[in-house]
Amino acid sequence: MTQPLRVLVVDDDFRVAGLHRDVVASRAGFTALDPVHSLGAARLALRAHSPDLLLVDAFLPDGDGVEFVAAVDVDAFVLSAATDAATVRRALRAGALAYLTKPFEARVLAERLDRYARMRNLLGTDRPLEQEQIDRALTILHGSADATSVSRTATEQVILEGLGDGEASAAEVAERVGISRATAQRHLAALASRGQVEVRLRYGSTGRPEHRYAATR
Incomplete structure (x- = not known):
C-alpha cells in the first residue's frame, strides 16, 4: 500500500499555517504534519519527520524561505504575498515546484496538491523514464488546457467500465475488455496523464512492483 505523502507547512502566521494544514489534511493520500513557524523549527522538523513536500x-522571521528551499533536498511549493517577478524567478531557480500568491482559495492549493500526488505517482519507479513519461509528469504538475480538454475515446470508455470500482493491472483490464495488453497499457497511461485513472504500485515477492490502475472518483 502506498504511504501517504507527508507535508510540512512553514509559515509564521499561525492562522494561515493552520488553514494550509487543514487543506492538506483534507486531501486523500496526504498526511499533514504540525505546522512550524520559523526556519529553525523547519530544520528540526525535517530531521524528525522527513516530509515529502514543504x-x-x-519570508520568515529568521530568514529567507526561498533560500531555505534551495538548500534542502525536499520538494517544495513557495507560498507568498510577493508578486514581483524577481521573487517568483528566484523561487523557481531555487527549485520550487509551484508558486502560489497569497491570499488564495483553498481549492487552488488542493488542486496543486492533487497534481503533485499524481506526478509523484507517475515518477514512483526505479526504472529509466522515457521522454514521454517525463513530459506527462510535467504536464500533470503544471496543468495543460489541452490535457483537460481531451475527450475520452471509445476504447478508453470501455477500459474505465472494465476497471469498475476496483483496481486492476493492464493485463487484467485487457482480458476483461478483449484488447491486447499493450493497447490497454497505452490507454491507461493516457487516462492517468489526464487524472482520470490513478496508478498504484503493489510490491510482490519478486521485488518488482506491479502497476495497478483505479478510476478516480
Whole structure:
C-alpha cells in the first residue's frame, strides 16, 4: 500500500499555517504534519519527520524561505504575498515546484496538491523514464488546457467500465475488455496523464512492483 505523502507547512502566521494544514489534511493520500513557524523549527522538523513536500512562506522571521528551499533536498511549493517577478524567478531557480500568491482559495492549493500526488505517482519507479513519461509528469504538475480538454475515446470508455470500482493491472483490464495488453497499457497511461485513472504500485515477492490502475472518483 502506498504511504501517504507527508507535508510540512512553514509559515509564521499561525492562522494561515493552520488553514494550509487543514487543506492538506483534507486531501486523500496526504498526511499533514504540525505546522512550524520559523526556519529553525523547519530544520528540526525535517530531521524528525522527513516530509515529502514543504509549503514554505517566502519570508520568515529568521530568514529567507526561498533560500531555505534551495538548500534542502525536499520538494517544495513557495507560498507568498510577493508578486514581483524577481521573487517568483528566484523561487523557481531555487527549485520550487509551484508558486502560489497569497491570499488564495483553498481549492487552488488542493488542486496543486492533487497534481503533485499524481506526478509523484507517475515518477514512483526505479526504472529509466522515457521522454514521454517525463513530459506527462510535467504536464500533470503544471496543468495543460489541452490535457483537460481531451475527450475520452471509445476504447478508453470501455477500459474505465472494465476497471469498475476496483483496481486492476493492464493485463487484467485487457482480458476483461478483449484488447491486447499493450493497447490497454497505452490507454491507461493516457487516462492517468489526464487524472482520470490513478496508478498504484503493489510490491510482490519478486521485488518488482506491479502497476495497478483505479478510476478516480
